[in-house]
Amino acid sequence: MPTASRSTVRDIRPKVLFQLIEAMHPESNPTFSVNIPSSAIGGATLLESAVLVSLARLTGAQSFFEFGTYMGATTLLLATNSPDSAHVTTVDLPPEAIDTAAADDAALVLQDDTANDNFLRREFAAKGGACIDRAPAAIQAKVTRLLQDTRTIDPVAQGLAGRFDFIFIDGGHDYDTIASDTAVALQLARPDAVIAWHDYRSAIHQDVTRFLDGYDAPAQLVHVQNTMIAFMLTGRFANLLPD
Template sequence: MNTATEQTAIRSIRPKVLFQLIESRFPDQNVGFKVNIPSPDIGGMTLLESSVLVSLARLIDARSLFEFGTFMGATTLLLAENTPPDAQVVTLDLPDLSSSQLESDQSSVLTDGHANDAFLTRRFAAQGARCIRRAQASVQSKVQQVLEDSMKLDVVARGYENQFDFVFVDGGHAFSIVQQDTRNAYRMIKADAVVVWHDYRSTIHNEVTTFLDGHAVGRRIFHVANTMIAFELFGRFESLLDSFL
């Protein structure tokens, strides 16, 4: 299915395209994945989005994964539990913030992207990545948490250049942050990789959509219908979807 609108160069595909690819890659297996009951907290992913994210990781056999935006750690846990035992997930979120930095009006957290991000920041500062803390030791050992502002991330100093085959951009949702995280994601990926964005076509975080619609010109970025997930494939994975387009 190829349904680019006049407003965007991003192509829309049905979720079943990825599921068909999974079946074709693992013809002798019943491919499942482990997922916890979705949290009622703001900022979580749907079950469909979780299945899409895991499918992308499985399709490229991801073993070195990076996540912009830890929050409660639910997606971190999803990736850690559904990748090979030797896989590593590095997840980055803001360092500890002072109470003055955390003050904001909560009245519009479900309608305003900036208020929503401020709420998520406060929640992360207060609770941390509780899903990771509650995970089994074998899963925790696959996860490395980094507390740093992604806008100040030095990819070279951290040793992240060309190190990851899967990068998930789901941190701050302001245009400038998504733009910077995307620039860094491209520097961090290996030749064969996937970059995934969350909150594309979100009714709250419209700056993610604005950025990606502009950024997609001249690129092969796909949106998975009925989700807020967009992704771009690189290297030998670029042709994965060709037979469906």
């Protein structure tokens, strides 16, 4: 259950990040590569993609960890828009652990959080990582795919503790899973890191908002307006944003 205290989530406009990117590249036009957004349910918008790439570039991220592979679109985004030396580790459920026989009412998939998550899991079992599979070999080589329930990850035992400077949480959207994934993310993170969540202020996955609004975060939580991206910057990145 949520803690009694309520965190203060700072709202910023997307242009706050874009202005910082422009300041980094005063002599050029900053660009990034992105696929046409998938028509499938559950993908990131173009604006959200720009926000994630901006955060990665502002921090010079090289080691990425993603909770929730799904179609692999965000995996592909991060692998494509990072240095050749960068690497993305992405995790999702083993397909054999997913109930593919059940089906939810189509209307509920866009209204109910449980029905939506069940739909996304079935889609992953059927087509998981398709965007990665279609990527050039050089991009695929930058990706490690794990098949594991994120709630069973042991960062120390699996040699993952303290290895990542960019972590994106977009797996299961129920309160307990968000809380567990966040706790694991803190163990995965280097001292200087970005931890970002998807579906903050989502009309469907309201547990993400409930968790973050009650989370006693170790750093300032920030929400990017007109997106469902919330993030925090730790260590030397904590003062990256202007006051």
